[in-house]
Amino acid sequence: MSGLVLKLSPKERVLINGAVIENGDRRSRLSIVSPNANILRLRDAIHPEEANTPVRRLCYALQLVLSGDSDPDHAQMQILNRLEELSQILTDIDSRRQLSDATDAILEHRFYLGLKHLRTLLPREKRLLAARVS
Secondary structure (H helix, E strand, C coil): CCCCCEEECCCEEEEEEEEECCCCCCEEEEEEECCCCCCCHHCCCCHHHHHCCHHHHHHHHHHEEEEHHHHHHHHHHHHHHHHHHHHCCCHHHHHHHHHHHHHHHCCCCCCCHHHHHHCHHHHHHHHHHHHHCC
């Protein structure tokens, strides 16, 4: 059996296909076997006021798709355009790989996987912005 395995902490919340699910008092594991399920850990969610950098705005756009607040077909082109813009700025090999993997995932409508790849760029973006301010 393949699919996504979520390891949840006590009382952790996760959004699955628009439904908020809260774990009980113990750690647990959920196996998501349905393909193309939209999943978002609420502890990882970026709030609208925190979407203030290019990568964070892109992650937020993907979250809106995963939460059902944005139409996937409509959002796909906008997300792909933003990915292309980021690829002009983040030119190191690792960033390019993550952007390429995210692009492939978005083209396949695998928005969770795209978000997962983009989240790896958040620390790099933070360092670059901090160095720019210094």
